[in-house]
Amino acid sequence: MGRPRDTSRDLSILDATLSLLTEVGYEQLSMEAVASRSGAAKTTIYRRYRDKAALVAAAVEHRSQATPPEPVAGDLRGDLLGLVSWLARQIAEQEIGLLGALFAGMRSDARLAEEMRRILRRDEAAMTDEPLRKAIRHGEELSPRAAELLAEVAPAVIVHRIVIAGEPCDEPFIGHLVDDILLPLLRGH
Numbered sequence: 001m002g003r004p005r006d007t008s009r010d011l012s013i014l015d016a017t018l019s020l021l022t023e024v025g026y027e028q029l030s031m032e033a034v035a036s037r038s039g040a041a042k043t044t045i046y047r048r049y050r051d052k053a054a055l056v057a058a059a060v061e062h063r064s065q066a067t068p069p070e071p072v073a074g075d076l077r078g079d080l081l082g083l084v085s086w087l088a089r090q091i092a093e094q095e096i097g098l099l100g101a102l103f104a105g106m107r108s109d110a111r112l113a114e115e116m117r118r119i120l121r122r123d124e125a126a127m128t129d130e131p132l133r134k135a136i137r138h139g140e141e142l143s144p145r146a147a148e149l150l151a152e153v154a155p156a157v158i159v160h161r162i163v164i165a166g167e168p169c170d171e172p173f174i175g176h177l178v179d180d181i182l183l184p185l186l187r188g189h
Contacts, residue, residue, distance in 0.1 A: 012038040013045060017059040022097040026056065026105025026112065056105065057115035066090055068127045076135040076186075080178045083131055084154055088169035091158050099163070124151035132186075143188040150186060157181065 016037035020029050029052060035042040049055035069086050071079035106113040128147040136142060143149060157177055161167050169177075 009038075009040055009044070010048070011062070013040050013048070013055075014059040014062045017055055018063060018098060021056060021059070021101045021105075022095050025101045026052075027108065029056070029101075031055070051111065053109055053111035053115050056102075056112060057119060060102070060116065061119055068130075071131040071134050075138070076131070076140050077178060077183060079131040079134065080182055081174060083127065084158075084174050084178055084182070085169075085171075087127065087154055088158050088162075088174060091155065092162055092169065096163060099159075127151065140187070142186050146186045150182065153185060154182060 013034060016034050017029070020033050020037060024033070031042055031045050031052065034040075034055065035045055038045075045055065049058060066086075069082050071082070073079045073082060102112075102116060106116055124147075128150045132142060132146055132150070154177065158169055161169055161173060167173070
């Protein structure tokens, strides 16, 4: 099983998976439908992905290969503004139907939840490690849970702003999120 090769057939399987997931949801997603949509044989899909959860996780990983920006501002606030702006763009570009299908699937399928949490932990570490290490090197005193708090709070507030409130994550909102929520939280104030 393992990670598939990035051939055009593999990409068509992953793209078909994401499209169908958005259209029909996780529960109704089937290997047969993915095979039909992608033009791949069902046996090919099962050779590469042991189950539906593995297929969906591979499709999500393929889609979300964006790398957080390097912290270059010289201070924690500036680095957080850059990071949170990047994160807001990444979240805003996601299809709401896809996010809903993933959330629902994670509630009903423990294997999918395990795979998605693995991906999220990896992405969270990539997002938080460097800016916080840099801040500490520059003398910032941060909460012992700063990385965990940043990884939990920033995406949650952004998703709420975009999905629930239906508002954009514009520059004033990003400033508010960093200055009024994240900095006090990370510094333990």
